[in-house]
Amino acid sequence: MTKPLNIGMIGYGFMGRAHSNAYNRVSDFFDTEYTPVLKAACARNAENVQAFADNWGYESIETDWRKLIARDDIDAIDICVPNNLHKEMAIACAEAGKIILCEKPLAMNSEEGEEMCQAVEKAGVANIVWYNYRRIPAVTLAKQLIEEGKLGRIFHYRANFLQDWTISDDLPQGGAALWRLDAAAAGSGVTGDLLAHCIDTAIWLNGGVSNVSAMTETFIKERKHNLTGKVEPVTIDDACAFLCHFSNGSLGLFESTRYARGHKALYTLEINGEHGSLKWDLHDLHRLDYFDHRDEGRVRGWRSIHVTDGDHPYMDKWWVPGLQIGYEHSFVHQVADFLESLSTGKPAGPTFRDALETQRICDAVLASAESGQWTDVG
Numbered sequence: 334m335t336k337p338l339n340i341g342m343i344g345y346g347f348m349g350r351a352h353s354n355a356y357n358r359v360s361d362f363f364d365t366e367y368t369p370v371l372k373a374a375c376a377r378n379a380e381n382v383q384a385f386a387d388n389w390g391y392e393s394i395e396t397d398w399r400k401l402i403a404r405d406d407i408d409a410i411d412i413c414v415p416n417n418l419h420k421e422m423a424i425a426c427a428e429a430g431k432i433i434l435c436e437k438p439l440a441m442n443s444e445e446g447e448e449m450c451q452a453v454e455k456a457g458v459a460n461i462v463w464y465n466y467r468r469i470p471a472v473t474l475a476k477q478l479i480e481e482g483k484l485g486r487i488f489h490y491r492a493n494f495l496q497d498w499t500i501s502d503d504l505p506q507g508g509a510a511l512w513r514l515d516a517a518a519a520g521s522g523v524t525g526d527l528l529a530h531c532i533d534t535a536i537w538l539n540g541g542v543s544n545v546s547a548m549t550e551t552f553i554k555e556r557k558h559n560l561t562g563k564v565e566p567v568t569i570d571d572a573c574a575f576l577c578h579f580s581n582g583s584l585g586l587f588e589s590t591r592y593a594r595g596h597k598a599l600y601t602l603e604i605n606g607e608h609g610s611l612k613w614d615l616h617d618l619h620r621l622d623y624f625d626h627r628d629e630g631r632v633r634g635w636r637s638i639h640v641t642d643g644d645h646p647y648m649d650k651w652w653v654p655g656l657q658i659g660y661e662h663s664f665v666h667q668v669a670d671f672l673e674s675l676s677t678g679k680p681a682g683p684t685f686r687d688a689l690e691t692q693r694i695c696d697a698v699l700a701s702a703e704s705g706q707w708t709d710v711g
């Protein structure tokens with residue numbers, strides 16, 4: 334018999350759906366002591382949240398997140414709302430003794446993030462942040478190969494996250510669908526939204542970052558604001574590029590924009606070491622490219638590993654060797670690892686504290702872009 338873990342979901346948008354799917358699927362494929370039960374979904378609009386609850390199988394709804402958190406029949410709260418709401422909700426959850434799964438970025442800035450860390454640590458509640466790309470099997474395989482020392486000393490790390498959906502100057506900012514274009518709701522633009530993912534993966538694979546030198550640009554300076562109806566200054570970074578030093582002595586190069594025509598979600602990373610290199614591309618997420626200089630010279634070259642075999646991370650749980658999985662499965666894996674951590678008592682990363690490190694790097698990137706100076710990560 335498995336034990337129920339009663340979930341209260343806040344938000345029914347993109348991530349509300351991705352996570353609900355993961356809770357529903359996880360116990361079909363992974364043997365875990367706990368099984369998620371979709372107890373209640375919460376958002377402000379009762380009709381919309383009821384439709385969401387019916388679609389995904391939630392037993393009940395709430396329209397006030399404080400009432401959801403106060404419910405005794407909820408064990409864990411999943412925070413899937415815009416970034417400016419994370420702190421207040423997470424601290425209230427911690428004070429109520431709830432387990433917390435919070436979307437990324439952890440907070441609007443590292444001061445808020447530190448308060449959230451202190452709240453979960455004081456309450457002693459299990460917590461995790463949804464940096465889900467760690468759990469794409471090809472990325473997890475990269476982590477294994479690096480930890481085994483296959484690349485040797487690391488010299489370079491580079492990552493891009495490129496999209497093209499904000500190029501039109503007719504696109505408004507703010508409000509329900511476009512809160513990402515409003516720094517008051519998002520905290521920042523591509524830095525917190527896209528580069529935060531690249532940074533989380535980078536520090537997981539290659540260790541901490543000591544300092545950064547960044548530039549940002551806001552290409553379209555004014556847009557109509559959906560909440561006020563007025564044309565207002567755009568407050569987010571549309572594009573960001575930064576250089577950094579990792580603590581292990583390697584150099585990093587990161588770039589993100591929503592103005593790269595033709596790219597929808599092109600997250601790529603590459604890491605170069607003394608013996609070999611690894612490359613990964615979200616548009617082709619089941620492949621990991623690997624070059625090993627120690628191979629015999631005549632057959633040496635880049636190999637493209639189809640990460641679908643039973644001895645690849647997570648893949649023994651799915652279908653048969655050779656058949657692919659996709660984006661949604663990274664969330665299933667995160668839930669599976671989190672449930673496992675509740676059984677073992679060994680935290681599954683990234684915890685709030687781990688995600689605070691990403692937040693600190695984002696803060697340093699934005700400060701460096703502002704000052705034009707190399708900036709230490711606080």
Ligand SMILES: NC(=O)c1ccc[n+]([C@@H]2O[C@H](COP(=O)([O-])OP(=O)(O)OC[C@H]3O[C@@H](n4cnc5c(N)ncnc54)[C@H](O)[C@@H]3O)[C@@H](O)[C@H]2O)c1
Nearest residue numbers: 344345346347348349376377413414415416436437438463
């Ligand atoms: N891990 C990832 O890859 C990933 C991808 C997308 C978004 N995110 C993060 O997930 C979070 C949500 O993003 P999204 O794309 O799902 O947004 P979304 O706009 O699709 O959905 C946001 C939801 O929040 C709800 N909401 C807003 N204010 C609320 C309130 N006061 N009380 C209750 N509900 C409220 C809205 O009704 C909506 O259902 C953000 O922090 C974002 O950065 C992470």
